[in-house]
Amino acid sequence: MKIIKAKDYKDMSRKAANIISAQVILYPNSVLGLATGSSPIGTYEQLVEWFNKGDVDFSGVRTVNLDEYRGLDGSNEQSYRHFMDEHLFDLVNIDKSKTFVPNGLAEDPEAECKRYDALIESLGGIDLQLLGIGHNGHIGFNEPSEAFDKTTHLVDLKPETIEANTRFFGNAEDVPKQAYTMGIKSIMQAKKIVLIVSSEDKAEILKKALYGPVTPEVPGSILQLHPDLTVVTCTT
Ligand SMILES: N[C@@H]1[C@@H](O)[C@H](O)[C@@H](COP(=O)(O)O)O[C@@H]1O
Numbered sequence: 001m002k003i004i005k006a007k008d009y010k011d012m013s014r015k016a017a018n019i020i021s022a023q024v025i026l027y028p029n030s031v032l033g034l035a036t037g038s039s040p041i042g043t044y045e046q047l048v049e050w051f052n053k054g055d056v057d058f059s060g061v062r063t064v065n066l067d068e069y070r071g072l073d074g075s076n077e078q079s080y081r082h083f084m085d086e087h088l089f090d091l092v093n094i095d096k097s098k099t100f101v102p103n104g105l106a107e108d109p110e111a112e113c114k115r116y117d118a119l120i121e122s123l124g125g126i127d128l129q130l131l132g133i134g135h136n137g138h139i140g141f142n143e144p145s146e147a148f149d150k151t152t153h154l155v156d157l158k159p160e161t162i163e164a165n166t167r168f169f170g171n172a173e174d175v176p177k178q179a180y181t182m183g184i185k186s187i188m189q190a191k192k193i194v195l196i197v198s199s200e201d202k203a204e205i206l207k208k209a210l211y212g213p214v215t216p217e218v219p220g221s222i223l224q225l226h227p228d229l230t231v232v233t234c235t236t
Contacts, residue, residue, distance in 0.1 A: 001223075002229070008234050010042060013043045016046075016194055016232045019230060019232075021056045023127060029062070030128060031061075032130070033129030034066070039196050039197065048092060063094070064100045064101075064123065064126060064182070065084060066139075070109070071176050072104040073105055074101070100116075113153055113180065114152075116152040116182070126189070127191050129194070133220045137205050138158075139222075140187065143155055150184055151185055151186070155180075162177065191228065192228045194230050203235040206235060
């Protein structure tokens with residue numbers, strides 16, 4: 001595990017964007033695993049800036065996102081598809097037909113999960129996975145549980161996750177109670193993982209995830225077992 005200390009959010013974002021752009025420059029057809037939330041917004045901003053300067057070309061890149069709320073259409077402003085369009089896909093020269101997010105409106109959840117796993121496999125797996133972490137240690141929407149969920153699955157969101165995401169929706173009732181998330185297996189099979197953590201109130205859970213016991217009660221703790229994990233953080 002490599003830990004890169006950043007001065008602040010902007011510095012963290014620039015350092016993470018550096019790793020991603022190096023990946024894309026070296027391997028233009030990379031499969032990027034992408035994340036949503038407030039942590040990666042600055043990273044995407046930085047990538048867009050470098051794209052506008054002509055430094056990074058996304059035309060060959062394919063992407064798979066970690067998760068999506070169940071019940072939200074991609075055009076819904078709170079959907080993760082919309083988030084990705086707004087913060088990255090609509091601002092760079094990526095082929096949007098090669099950007100994938102679970103379908104929040106899928107009628108058959110089981111079939112949707114199978115489809116998403118097969119899709120990741122058909123892309124040849126993930127070259128670089130960008131991750132944030134939730135206050136309870138979740139990665140993607142892999143919530144604390146009794147076992148690590150290996151494959152894409154439908155999750156009942158924990159009350160603390162609903163609470164944390166209420167800031168995007170206005171009130172807790174509007175936050176979907178379920179979400180699709182990529183499983184631990186797809187995340188762990190990514191060739192490279194970049195975990196970004198900025199907010200000070202996550203310092204404790206980050207410590208637990210990186211140095212505590214590897215347990216599904218802290219889903220992010222599995223990352224200790226990954227052979228190529230880089231943590232970029234400005235927490236103390
Ligand atoms: N599903 C997402 C995660 O992928 C993200 O890492 C986490 C942290 O979000 P933030 O970066 O906004 O703190 O929240 C959400 O629940």
